[in-house]
Amino acid sequence: MLAKTCLSCGYRGPALQGPARALRCPGCGADLYARPPRSYAELEGFLPSEDTIDMHVAGSTGRGRRQRVRRARSFAFRVLVMGLIITPPLVVVAAAGALAAIWMLRG
Numbered sequence: 001m002l003a004k005t006c007l008s009c010g011y012r013g014p015a016l017q018g019p020a021r022a023l024r025c026p027g028c029g030a031d032l033y034a035r036p037p038r039s040y041a042e043l044e045g046f047l048p049s050e051d052t053i054d055m056h057v058a059g060s061t062g063r064g065r066r067q068r069v070r071r072a073r074s075f076a077f078r079v080l081v082m083g084l085i086i087t088p089p090l091v092v093v094a095a096a097g098a099l100a101a102i103w104m105l106r107g
């Protein structure tokens with residue numbers, strides 16, 4: 001799943017793994033600089049490919065950052081809504097408990 005594979009022929013030998021990779025595919029001779037080998041996880045979008053990471057670093061003040069801010073805001077909003085849904089019953093139970101304790105102390 002993480003083994004780099006030549007996109008032209010499917011070769012996934014040791015020459016394509018690791019940081020110092022071959023520039024030509026040993027299987028078919030394809031130019032791996034122009035079309036870098038990718039792992040299955042990268043192709044399916046489970047992992048960012050190395051090219052994508054470079055693009056994110058280059059444009060970290062642009063769309064990627066704005067998207068992250070929007071996602072964080074959406075998450076904070078959801079946490080707030082969940083808090084508002086969960087908290088009232090707890091307040092009611094606590095108030096009922098306090099009233100019951102006061103009532104028992106009186107009687």
Ligand SMILES: [Zn+2]
Binds near residue numbers: 008009010030
């Ligand atoms: Zn190849």
